[in-house]
Amino acid sequence: MKVSTRVELGIVTLADIAVSTENGGTVSSAEIAERQRVSQKYLEQIILGLRQGGFVKGLKGSRGGYQLSRPADKIYLSEILNALDNTILSDTFEGDEAQGDDIRASVNTSLWDKLNGYMRSFTQQLTLADLIKEYKERCADPSDMMCFI
């Protein structure tokens, strides 16, 4: 399953903000950009989407930065994905049902609707807090990988 770098970076950035600010305060786009090795300007575009989606709020000015606008266990992956790219969890063929014979419609319900249904239910029960929890558990095992934050 291919996913755009915007979506990848969007989720990772949100997780980064959550982890970096869990003891209060804010984190700047410059910090995150360095950690994730992307240009700050590009990252700001992605954070724009996160803010418009209602996941983070930005505090302007010196000593400003970003924080979550909701607790991480109230942010569902389905919401994040929809905000970053509304095609991922959407119906595969919308308004396409009238074309051709109905083998198309049948394949749609037998295959694509079921795949979409699973992706939705999985991402509707998975929260940002779950992602962070799993990340920290992996960090606790140094033989697995290193923890940078």
Next chain:
Amino acid sequence: MKVSTRVELGIVTLADIAVSTENGGTVSSAEIAERQRVSQKYLEQIILGLRQGGFVKGLKGSRGGYQLSRPADKIYLSEILNALDNTILSDTFEGDEAQGDDIRASVNTSLWDKLNGYMRSFTQQLTLADLIKEYKERCADPSDMMCFI
């Protein structure tokens, strides 16, 4: 989940060939093109992929056409998808693990690997014969939709 029209048409075309030839014989690209309301030339390109994937064989010349090269219950959706677009069931980020910190790697295994895993197991147990069976069951109920083939 957005999918290219090539993938959609590829699966539908394969199902069409299976249904149209289940009593023997062949079906031409012209027939399928009319039924699915696409240009014959475009359809031929898509059938090319199906042939290279080993799902159909073409018989040239007058009275030629296409047939399945294997029984429909031995053709798995995972194979079809891989032949038509090898990104759908592939790992979301291949060779991408070295970039940035390992929040990326962790999100990858917590989210994307699981989604890919489900899509694979579902499509690895679903066959073309299953799709056709469901299609015919729907056709048997005229209140649901009409059956054209």
Next chain:
DNA sequence: AAATAATCCTACATATATACTATGAATTAA
């Protein structure tokens, strides 16, 4: 043998999406 009907193969055109880069305005704290 010639005509016909079909698959097979490749090149090209156009539109859209992606992945950035770049520029600067607006806002706040020191």
Next chain:
DNA sequence: TTAATTCATAGTATATATGTAGGATTATTT
């Protein structure tokens, strides 16, 4: 007032998607 930061938009190069088009190849039919 200066510096630091978010906020917003414009531009651009590349890749991908969605076809169109032309014709070569092969087999059947007459």
